[in-house]
Amino acid sequence: MFLPYSGVHSLMIRFCRCLNACTTDKQLFEMGMFPASFTWPKTAFTFSVLDGFALDNLECGTSAMNYYNKLRRMMSSIFPQLVPDRYRELMRVARQWRRLKLLKWNGFGYERRRPTSGELALFCPACPQPGINAPLPANRHPNDPSWLYARSLVMDGNLKAEHLHPTHPEDEVWLTVDQCFMVSKDRYKAHLAIAKDVVQPHRTNGLSQALTFYDINCQYNKHFRHRVNESLYLSLPSGMEIILGIGLWHVHGHQDKCYVWYASMFITGAARIDEYHFSRRERDMICMS
Known part of the structure; x- marks a missing residue:
């Protein structure tokens, strides 16, 4: 199942089986498609459709259900219910896509080191920081x-x-556990236990x-x-x-x-x-x- 901007398409494809070929999921990534599973992918979303969902969700408040229903209607405006349902796959892949974009924006795309606490949060560049953008x-x-x-x-x-x-x-x-704006579950539960701001x-x-x-x-x-x-x-x-x-x-x-x-x-x-x-x-x- 192939999901570009134009709708939901069922296509027959054959992966490369050469000795030096990449795995099936990496072959899809090289073609600009994000697989819904990695062991034996059968559904893939294009990068552009994932970017489109992230933008519609941010600016228009579009839910994953409404966005996928739009793709179904683009495929069949008369009988959208006959288009295969990949709503759950969209929700899962959209989360993974945003996570990868966040890692890329913060310079972790080519590092083996995992982000530590708060390293994926954006810091306001205009706020005065002595020794950085303000004198000591x-x-x-x-x-x-x-x-x-x-x-x-x-x-x-x-x-x-x-x-x-x-x-x-x-x-x-x-x-994203304790790497962005939200603390980890353990720290949050400790906060609730004392009900005080630390x-x-x-x-x-x-x-x-x-x-x-x-x-x-x-x-x-x-x-x-x-x-x-x-x-x-x-x-x-x-x-x-x-x-x-x-x-x-x-x-x-x-x-x-x-x-x-x-x-x-x-x-x-x-x-x-x-x-x-x-x-x-x-x-x-x-x-x-």
Whole structure:
């Protein structure tokens, strides 16, 4: 079964059986096709159709079922139910395809070394990192404005990432364990056991200011330092100045004084920040999961 953009096609093929020939799955890869199985492949998806599904899933929220039904209708618009069902194969291959693309983007395509914790996560290149894209504290000019080395953080609640319990958890295959944005199962269960946020080591050191945006920062910050001081797991660096902000979309629903105090255009060095860009991207990534 051959699945390009034009639909679902049943073709007779013969693999090369020469002495120096590659295995059947590698022969399909060389032809730009991703096999649904590797021992004796009988179904293959073209690279372009897998890229198309990833893009439709990201931008349009298209599910694997709807995408495959579209392929069936492209093959037979009158009787799509007569086209063979390869929905399960598409779900499995799409996950493998995204995993391979993620490895390629992070430079692991030709290495034997496996990615370690967090190595497949994209780090914001604009955030100040002392010694990388910002000078070390000892090398900074005394006349530099303080906001120049402040990191901007956007906080928001994620109310959509609710994962259903799998029907057969023993059959679940984890492709990216603790290598991207999500921690491993063991670390997550340990977190749930204590129900507290654990501050992880990070590379952002030597910064004395932080610019934070939250929809209700005017209320959230009233007892923020008290909560941090009472916590066994949270702490603030000595001398850290936290500059408060409210997103421009939300701040207009607050009192008039909140607009003057918390709008980004009145904060030195903040300018006009699209605080909700991250929330929109988060929503798209949740739909892909």
